[in-house]
Amino acid sequence: MTEDLRQSVPTLEDVARVAGVSRATVSRVINGKRKVAATVQETVLAAIAETGYVPNRAARSLVTRRTGMAAVVVSGSAAGPGEEADPSRALSDPFFGRVVGGFVRALRRHDVHPVLLFADTPEAEDQAVNYLRLGNADGTLLVSTHGDDPLPGRLAEAGRPVVMFSRPARPVPVSYVDLANADGGRLAAEHLIARGCRSPGLVTGPLGVPAARDRADGFRDRAARHGHAYVPGAADDFTFAGGEAATERLLAECPEVDGIFAGNDLMAQGALHALRTHGRRVPDDVAVVGFDDSPVATQTRPLLTTVRQPAEEMAATMADLLVERIEDPGLPHRSVIFDPELVIRDST
């Protein structure tokens, strides 16, 4: 009652004084670690409400060694040799917007905050690894877009849990969430062939990226079942320009192609433009299937048929997996594989 209503934030001490108990008791009520008598608990809760107390993160993490932060590491997007890796290019893929949005919302439920880190240069990579090793974040959500990335391993060695989007290229002790990419490829093949496609072709992402390879493999696998022994393909960046260029090459190699399965929606969009340039009508002359169901899929004309990845769900699962392991580091590494879904629109 002898309150100092200065503008400084209230501390545990203040709450304890108001409630007439010790700091320790207040701490117990807040953290629910040990039993506290119901009456005392009420008193303390009331005092907390009265003072508007909120724990100080720095003080807490100084002793608990927990920060309530998760690093969201975006590793350089597939950069060709001599080309500079640029994670903001990854950010410019609307698909990532869905993923990051999923992270933020899911982490929020656990009262964990995302710290955004780019691993676009060797120094930045070191910095990210160090950041983790020093315990500035409790764990990492890693979105890596190139194939043979040593980063997952390095981050894992930092001793904090790591959850990846998509299977690591090399076996690494981390958890990951992935899509059954090969099944997605099969879905696309099945659909294209059912639509009467006689000469399917592939416009794939970088073959060093497991997801790109799996999608193509799945497609070829199913195509083979329908008698297509050879499916021509061209690989390029997971970008609009990449899709356009690859389509050009595909068309050069195989002008009779009448169905294209693209590595992602951005590439599909590029394919659409290349086809138009060549006077091919979509879907009449050539049918096109994308991948991701990112916002661009509804920004093309014709609207893009695509293989949907439940990005938000996958991101939320990553966050859950991470929090789980942060709370109990002894847990085994887990993988969660989602099923793709065909979204049929107007391009097929």
Added chain:
Amino acid sequence: MTEDLRQSVPTLEDVARVAGVSRATVSRVINGKRKVAATVQETVLAAIAETGYVPNRAARSLVTRRTGMAAVVVSGSAAGPGEEADPSRALSDPFFGRVVGGFVRALRRHDVHPVLLFADTPEAEDQAVNYLRLGNADGTLLVSTHGDDPLPGRLAEAGRPVVMFSRPARPVPVSYVDLANADGGRLAAEHLIARGCRSPGLVTGPLGVPAARDRADGFRDRAARHGHAYVPGAADDFTFAGGEAATERLLAECPEVDGIFAGNDLMAQGALHALRTHGRRVPDDVAVVGFDDSPVATQTRPLLTTVRQPAEEMAATMADLLVERIEDPGLPHRSVIFDPELVIRDST
């Protein structure tokens, strides 16, 4: 030399022991606060190198009340009534990728880390404000996409520096970085008219958003100088669908339109599609100018003529402004206005 090489991270104490000085001296060397004899400094530096010491952020921020974190708050994108605000929609605008990328890279130079927060619901907004008031971040970079947002004011009241992208709709004690949007509109008008456009039209973003309004005003201002007393316009969301819908309405009101200035590139892309649907050729029948020079500008065919915002630079400036004010909170609020630049491609 009698080191305990346990895996625990070295502390100030350890460095002090190795260097044979007190904690205080090591701290002085690290923070450069007071003069330290050159010889001692060297010894300490060597000890730091030997131990691989890096300061513990939590401990440091407990006493300095500084966290080395900057909140990046993405406020709900213009949501119509009954519609849910969704910042990840903002994230799906590739333009934001450039901005966020600029933040990350610029903050990194100051050794400040970005914490991503969405202010998409009233609760999330409260949480963001609280987060700041509790000092969990030293300041805020705010990207708000709706017009009359109370958030800037609330964040400012939290007592930490705030720097906004784009001028706040209401006067608020914050710094901001903006583009001379009206000049951008003028540039577009000048260009369209120089290209022989006789009947210009506007496809604008939400008029509650200052940027959208300024762009339109600038365009009309310059059009008026060329005798166009009335420029028809349709407003909608800053999205592909919004651009498409607005263009439909514009075409309905004014079928003879032969030049369109769109609120941003996404809307321009929508306009392109609407025009194609109506059999109008671009640029022959109708010329189209976008805004932003976001990655989508090179993902349309024809390539989009657009008004460029130097997003990365603007973002970097925001970060610099913020860090400046964090270091010296007494500094006056500053605004930095960038000049737009016309990027001529194939759509005009």
Added chain:
DNA sequence: TACGATTGGGAGAGCGCTCTTACCGATGTC
């Protein structure tokens, strides 16, 4: 040579929190 002025390092008190330890009073047991 003696004195104050100056320079640079050390000691120690916290910052706000958690957690172990010790204690105290109320129960259960024979």
Added chain:
DNA sequence: GACATCGGTAAGAGCGCTCTCCCAATCGTA
């Protein structure tokens, strides 16, 4: 009814750092 037991609280020691004294050594000057 005495003792062991147990639930529940208080006390206090840090976590790693910064920063304010305070003191010792050095310098300059009369």
